[in-house]
Amino acid sequence: MVGPHKLISVQNTETGYGSIKVLNRLSLDVQEGEFLGILGHNGMGKSTLIRLIMGYLPAWSGSVHFRGKDITRLSIHERALLGLGYVPQGRQIFPDLTVEENLLMGLQCNIKSKCKTDVDKILDYFPRLSRLLDRNGGVLSGGEQQLLALARCLIGDPAVVLLDEPTEGIQPNILDEIVDTLLRFKKERSLSLVLVEQNLDFILDLSERVVTLESGRITGAMDPKRLQDPSVVQEYVGLC
Amino acid sequence: MDYLAVVAIELSTAIATLVLIAAGLAIIFGMMRVINVAHGEFMMLGAYATLMAYTAGLNLWISVFIVAPLVAGIWGAIVEFLLIRRLYGRVADTLLATWGLSLFMIGAVTSIFGNTSKGIPTPLGAVNIGQYSISAYSLVLVLSAVAVLMATWLVLNKTRLGTVVRATIQNPDMAEALGVDHRKVYSRTFATGAAVAGLAGGVLAPISGVVPTMGAAFIAKAFITVISGGAAIVAGALSASVVFGGISQAVTFVSGAVWGEAMVLFVAVVILRVMPGGFSEFLKGKRS
Numbered sequence: 001m002v003g004p005h006k007l008i009s010v011q012n013t014e015t016g017y018g019s020i021k022v023l024n025r026l027s028l029d030v031q032e033g034e035f036l037g038i039l040g041h042n043g044m045g046k047s048t049l050i051r052l053i054m055g056y057l058p059a060w061s062g063s064v065h066f067r068g069k070d071i072t073r074l075s076i077h078e079r080a081l082l083g084l085g086y087v088p089q090g091r092q093i094f095p096d097l098t099v100e101e102n103l104l105m106g107l108q109c110n111i112k113s114k115c116k117t118d119v120d121k122i123l124d125y126f127p128r129l130s131r132l133l134d135r136n137g138g139v140l141s142g143g144e145q146q147l148l149a150l151a152r153c154l155i156g157d158p159a160v161v162l163l164d165e166p167t168e169g170i171q172p173n174i175l176d177e178i179v180d181t182l183l184r185f186k187k188e189r190s191l192s193l194v195l196v197e198q199n200l201d202f203i204l205d206l207s208e209r210v211v212t213l214e215s216g217r218i219t220g221a222m223d224p225k226r227l228q229d230p231s232v233v234q235e236y237v238g239l240c
Numbered sequence: 241m242d243y244l245a246v247v248a249i250e251l252s253t254a255i256a257t258l259v260l261i262a263a264g265l266a267i268i269f270g271m272m273r274v275i276n277v278a279h280g281e282f283m284m285l286g287a288y289a290t291l292m293a294y295t296a297g298l299n300l301w302i303s304v305f306i307v308a309p310l311v312a313g314i315w316g317a318i319v320e321f322l323l324i325r326r327l328y329g330r331v332a333d334t335l336l337a338t339w340g341l342s343l344f345m346i347g348a349v350t351s352i353f354g355n356t357s358k359g360i361p362t363p364l365g366a367v368n369i370g371q372y373s374i375s376a377y378s379l380v381l382v383l384s385a386v387a388v389l390m391a392t393w394l395v396l397n398k399t400r401l402g403t404v405v406r407a408t409i410q411n412p413d414m415a416e417a418l419g420v421d422h423r424k425v426y427s428r429t430f431a432t433g434a435a436v437a438g439l440a441g442g443v444l445a446p447i448s449g450v451v452p453t454m455g456a457a458f459i460a461k462a463f464i465t466v467i468s469g470g471a472a473i474v475a476g477a478l479s480a481s482v483v484f485g486g487i488s489q490a491v492t493f494v495s496g497a498v499w500g501e502a503m504v505l506f507v508a509v510v511i512l513r514v515m516p517g518g519f520s521e522f523l524k525g526k527r528s
Contacts, residue, residue, distance in 0.1 A: 054417060076416035085417075092414040094407045101403045105418050115400070156418070 312438020
């Protein structure tokens with residue numbers, strides 16, 4: 001039975017690519033309003049877990065629940081419409097759409113004035129994008145694309161953002177902006193976050209709880225403050 | 241002076257005809273990358289739908305502008321659901337499947353309506369320009385082509401639907417994560433392309449005659465125009481139509497229709513050799 005306070009509940013789930021199993025009877029709960037960090041070596045199944053929750057990979061066994069509703073068999077767009085937001089690794093900006101059009105893609109609205117209001121609102125959180133609205137997404141820098149990918153996700157007001165390796169190749173000042181914006185969203189809109197990341201400072205800045213993933217299983221949970229202790233990091237993820 | 245006016249009208253008609261022939265394929269192949277060898281047969285279906293509706297007593301303009309695109313669009317949605325949906329991204333398979341579809345459609349229409357050419361009277365009569373006389377229906381062709389291009393451009397660039405279609409075709413997985421049912425978008429885009437092809441068939445029916453194998457006359461021109469047009473659907477198809485329509489008509493005036501067609505092929509090969517991205521590459525270069 002899934003409790004009402006649980007936002008996402010993954011239970012005894014297995015999945016993988018072709019015949020190769022990546023997640024091995026994995027179970028994980030994410031609470032409403034929680035910022036959860038997932039740590040682990042490359043190849044341990046962090047991105048696979050995110051892709052399973054979002055519906056890109058089918059669950060071979062077990063189940064995925066969202067706010068108590070079984071979403072194991074739902075398609076990706078059905079999960080998105082329920083309130084699951086996804087910012088993938090590599091950002092996946094639509095390169096031939098302008099920044100404004102990329103943002104509009106995150107909105108389920110057909111009324112022009114409402115769309116414009118929502119775009120204006122999100123630009124309040126991402127002022128750097130304001131002067132880029134007419135540019136094509138493909139010509140932005142990596143950092144600007146990352147901001148755009150996050151803004152495109154947040155503009156639809158999701159309940160949770162599944163954020164996959166957002167710091168890859170991004171300059172530090174933009175990372176600070178991302179941290180500040182996500183914390184502001186948490187405070188103002190009760191956003192939840194599932195963050196897969198190798199950058200320990202970034203995880204430390206955002207996560208209230210960190211779980212470690214090894215060989216397709218959750219192997220432990222810790223207070224993120226313990227990440228400041230190199231021996232702990234070495235023990236759990238061998239990143240030092 | 242009269243002669244120049246007649247030449248200009250003939251030229252516009254040739255360009256408009258190419259635009260109409262290519263527009264549906266520009267959506268299905270240019271945007272969706274589905275090699276639809278049955279494009280000519282979707283046009284043929286539009287022509288037959290017009291013929292049937294007109295013969296049954298319906299107003300000619302309703303038959304051309306409503307019945308033809310409607311029938312071809314519905315058939316396009318069925319074909320997408322039964323056949324194309326399983327083949328996205330599989331170029332050779334799509335080519336073979338749509339070739340099969342083309343043969344099926346020709347066979348089915350032949351067995352129902354017979355293999356004889358049927359005609360629809362060309363409406364509006366003739367217009368005299370000085371000592372020359374031209375068909376007033378040319379104006380309908382030109383206006384239809386302008387309307388199709390403008391509508392396609394407006395929908396793609398000025399509506400949310402257009403943004404969703406362009407985004408989904410660029411990256412269907414990401415569009416899904418933003419709440420878009422990419423299958424529905426693909427299905428509707430294909431049906432729209434089929435409807436535009438049907439409309440072209442309907443518009444051209446009064447001047448081309450209606451016969452089950454009529455699609456063969458259009459398919460090569462449509463592919464040449466769309467491939468040479470390149471990635472920019474509207475601007476590419478328009479510029480390719482202007483260049484090829486102009487060349488075809490000019491050479492036809494001087495040396496006859498066969499040389500006109502041959503010269504279009506020759507120029508298309510040269511253009512694609514020099515600019516593999518087609519006219520869109522040239523237009524993009526101009527802008528930047």
